[in-house]
Amino acid sequence: SAVISQKPSRDICQRGTSLTIQCQVDSQVTMMFWYRQQPGQSLTLIATANQGSEATYESGFVIDKFPISRPNLTFSTLTVSNMSPEDSSIYLCSVDRLDTQYFGPGTRLTVL
Amino acid sequence: AQKITQTQPGMFVQEKEAVTLDCTYDTSDPSYGLFWYKQPSSGEMIFLIYQGSYDQQNATEGRYSLNFQKARKSANLVISASQLGDSAMYFCAMREGQGAQKLVFGQGTRLTINP
Numbered sequence: 627s628a629v630i631s632q633k634p635s636r637d638i639c640q641r642g643t644s645l646t647i648q649c650q651v652d653s654q655v656t657m658m659f660w661y662r663q664q665p666g667q668s669l670t671l672i673a674t675a676n677q678g679s680e681a682t683y684e685s686g687f688v689i690d691k692f693p694i695s696r697p698n699l700t701f702s703t704l705t706v707s708n709m710s711p712e713d714s715s716i717y718l719c720s721v722d723r724l725d726t727q728y729f730g731p732g733t734r735l736t737v738l
Numbered sequence: 739a740q741k742i743t744q745t746q747p748g749m750f751v752q753e754k755e756a757v758t759l760d761c762t763y764d765t766s767d768p769s770y771g772l773f774w775y776k777q778p779s780s781g782e783m784i785f786l787i788y789q790g791s792y793d794q795q796n797a798t799e800g801r802y803s804l805n806f807q808k809a810r811k812s813a814n815l816v817i818s819a820s821q822l823g824d825s826a827m828y829f830c831a832m833r834e835g836q837g838a839q840k841l842v843f844g845q846g847t848r849l850t851i852n853p
Contacts, residue, residue, distance in 0.1 A: 627785070657838040668829060668843040669783070684840075716781045722838035725771060725790065727831075729783035 628652060628723045630730035638736045639709055646705045647733045649719035654699035659727070660692070663716040672717075675702045709737045741765065742832050742844035749849045751820050758805070759815040759847050761830030770834045772813040773841065774804065777827040786828075789813055817849075825851045 629652035639645050649658060660672040672692055673681040681694040695703045706713050714737045720729045743762045751757040763772065774786040789797045789804045797804040805814040817824055827848050831841040 655838075659840060663781075668845050669831075669841075670843075671840045674840060718783060720783075720841075726785055726788050727773065727833070727838075727841055728785055729775075732781045732783070734781055 627726075628655075628721050628728040630719065630721060630728060632719060632730040632733050634733055635731065636734040636736075638738065641710050641737055643709055644705055644707045645709065645735060646703050647717055647719075649702045649704070649730055651700045651721050655721045655723070656699070657722060658696065658702045659720045659722075660694065660702075660704045661718045661720065661729075663718065663732075665714065669718065672704070706735065709735075711737045713737050740844075741842045742830055744830055744844035744847050746847045747845075749847055751849065751851055753822060753851050753853050754819055756816060756818045757820050757824075757849065759817070759828050759830075759849065761813045761815065761844060763811050763813060763830075763832050765811075765832065765834050767834040769836050770832055772804070772806070773831040773833070774802070774813075774815045775829045775831065776824075777829060777846075779826070783829070787815065820851050822851050822853060825849060 631650045633648045658675045661669040663669045671684050672687045673683040675681045675694050675696040677696045693705045716732045718732045770791045772789045776784040787799045787802045789806045796806050801818045803816045827846045829846045830844040833839045
C-alpha cells in the first residue's frame with residue numbers, strides 16, 4: 627500500500643479567502659491526483675499533477691481557481707482560491723502504486 | 739453516458755449475512771481496472787479490492803470478493819459474513835488504459851448493517 631498524509635484534516639474558512647492543502651507520500655511517485663467530493667456526491671477528479679510539468683485539469687476545473695504545485699516526487703499542494711460556500715467539500719489526493727490507487731485521509735473544507 | 743453505474747442507493751442487511759453490491763461499467767478500452775472502495779463517515783477512502791480486465795480469476799481479499807462478469811460488464815462486490823463495522827458508503831471505480839490513470843467513480847451505495 628501507500629502511506630499518504632494530508633494537511634489540514636479539516637478547516638472552516640470565510641468566503642473570498644484561499645486554503646492550501648498539502649499531500650505527502652511515503653515514497654516517490656510520478657503522478658498524483660486531486661479529487662473533490664461535494665456533500666452527498668461521488669468523487670470527481672480535479673487535476674493530475676506531474677512533477678516538473680504543469681498540472682492537467684479536468685473539464686470544469688481551472689488553474690486560477692485550483693492552482694497546484696508539485697515541487698518533488700513525494701509532495702503536492704492544491705489551493706482552493708477565492709472560496710465560496712459551493713467549495714465546501716472533501717478534497718482527497720491519491721497516488722497509483724502497483725495497479726492500485728490509494729487515497730490520503732482527505733481534507734474536509736467548510737466555507738461560510 | 740455513465741461509465742460506472744451503481745443502481746442501489748442504499749442497502750440494509752442483517753449482521754452475518756452476505757451482501758452483494760452491484761456495479762456495471764461501460765468502456766471500449768480492452769485494458770481497464772475495476773476498484774471498490776469503502777468510505778466510512780470519517781471521509782477516508784479505503785481500498786478494498788481490484789480486478790484487472792485481463793485477470794482470469796475473480797479477485798478475493800478476505801471477506802471481500804469481486805464477481806467479475808466481463809461479457810455483462812459487471813463487477814459486483816460480495817461481502818461475506820457482514821459485520822456492524824461494514825456500515826459505510828461503497829464506491830465502484832474504473833481506470834481505463836494502462837499505468838497510472840485517473841479513476842471514474844460511481845455514485846455509491848450506502849450499506850447499513852443491522853444487529
